[in-house]
Amino acid sequence: MSMSKVVFAPFDGSRDGEVRRLFMEYPHKDFQLKSMKVSKESMADYLETTLQSAGRQTICIRANGKLVGLIALQYLPWMSEHFGLKMYAVPHLLAGYEGPLVRARLLRYVIEELQEVDFLDCRIAVDDVYAAQALEVAGFRYVGTEAYLGQELGRDEPFDPPADIEIAECIRSDRKQVLEIVESTHLHNRFACDPLIRTDLARSLYRKLVDNCFDQPQFTTLVARCRGAVQGFIISKTNETFCQLVGMKTGSLDFIGVRPGNRNRGLGASLNRAALHRMAQQGVKYVGVRTFANNYPALRITFKTGFAVTSTSLHFHRWIKRPKIEGPYPLLG
Numbered sequence: 001m002s003m004s005k006v007v008f009a010p011f012d013g014s015r016d017g018e019v020r021r022l023f024m025e026y027p028h029k030d031f032q033l034k035s036m037k038v039s040k041e042s043m044a045d046y047l048e049t050t051l052q053s054a055g056r057q058t059i060c061i062r063a064n065g066k067l068v069g070l071i072a073l074q075y076l077p078w079m080s081e082h083f084g085l086k087m088y089a090v091p092h093l094l095a096g097y098e099g100p101l102v103r104a105r106l107l108r109y110v111i112e113e114l115q116e117v118d119f120l121d122c123r124i125a126v127d128d129v130y131a132a133q134a135l136e137v138a139g140f141r142y143v144g145t146e147a148y149l150g151q152e153l154g155r156d157e158p159f160d161p162p163a164d165i166e167i168a169e170c171i172r173s174d175r176k177q178v179l180e181i182v183e184s185t186h187l188h189n190r191f192a193c194d195p196l197i198r199t200d201l202a203r204s205l206y207r208k209l210v211d212n213c214f215d216q217p218q219f220t221t222l223v224a225r226c227r228g229a230v231q232g233f234i235i236s237k238t239n240e241t242f243c244q245l246v247g248m249k250t251g252s253l254d255f256i257g258v259r260p261g262n263r264n265r266g267l268g269a270s271l272n273r274a275a276l277h278r279m280a281q282q283g284v285k286y287v288g289v290r291t292f293a294n295n296y297p298a299l300r301i302t303f304k305t306g307f308a309v310t311s312t313s314l315h316f317h318r319w320i321k322r323p324k325i326e327g328p329y330p331l332l333g
């Protein structure tokens, strides 16, 4: 039996330049990059700079000295505070294309060795079969499929809300109503699909996320008012760090909601158009949006306002139950 010498170590930029090869070989976002007109080289540059950013831990695996895989974890402070656990996203799970083993080893390493990790939140491209198999091996739970859509902003299209609707920037006195809408509309999210998450906590998480957007300069909130009452809202964002690195101003539509009694009369599409109009005025050249792949009304309004699907991801959760150690630890040595 031949055994390879496997070594796990935190990413070190001065030693692990080979990670670039893993980014360059990753094929699953090629169409998305093409539609954004961002070269793979600039994307690899950007990703390399994020590996040691705040709140991120990156672990590399070497087999017989050669770097063969990488896992990155991003601490999720909001979710951690909300659920009272140390929660992390997995922005990268990369390895070669010989099978799922290297990815499974990276996941097991994190689950078994990193005591501070209670929960992992992992998105992978639908066609990244080896990543899906590795997640199954490591006991992850499937919680939904997300579509990523994008469009280049060309002309600044005018928008035309229904006659009784005014779309305007959210003012302080609108916030309470926006938060009410969030609680009554954001019911079908990935947390609601995870049986280990309490429904009331999943709902209030979205309320908290939206509340947090109001006072941050990168977010813009627009509301649709009908006779003074808020009937819907949309929140968009510009991403300055990414913009600087790829040399193009990009943005995203992050949250949208319309009161159930006012749906299917064009408010959602009008809010999308108003947000796109605002972003075009801010100089944004490319806008992305993400939604559950079975959220047909949300998909419909994105198609109607110029978006096309650029990639699709499977979403997984992993809760790590650690054995409780009672009493004081025995002293070693």
Ligand SMILES: CC(C)(COP(=O)(O)OP(=O)(O)OC[C@H]1O[C@@H](n2cnc3c(N)ncnc32)[C@H](O)[C@@H]1OP(=O)(O)O)[C@@H](O)C(=O)NCCC(=O)NCCS
Residues within 6 Å of the ligand: 185, 186, 254, 255, 256, 257, 258, 259, 262, 263, 264, 265, 266, 267, 268, 269, 270, 291, 292, 295, 296, 297, 298, 300, 301
């Ligand atoms: C998504 C949402 C904002 C759309 O708002 P809306 O005001 O109803 O949007 P519009 O009236 O502009 O358009 C809705 C479209 O979806 C279509 N639609 C509604 N239900 C549908 C279904 N089950 N399957 C397919 N299409 C559907 C409508 O027919 C309409 O299309 P049309 O104008 O071509 O007929 C609203 O449904 C909502 O608040 N959902 C809950 C929150 C959410 O899911 N947000 C997105 C994720 S952040």
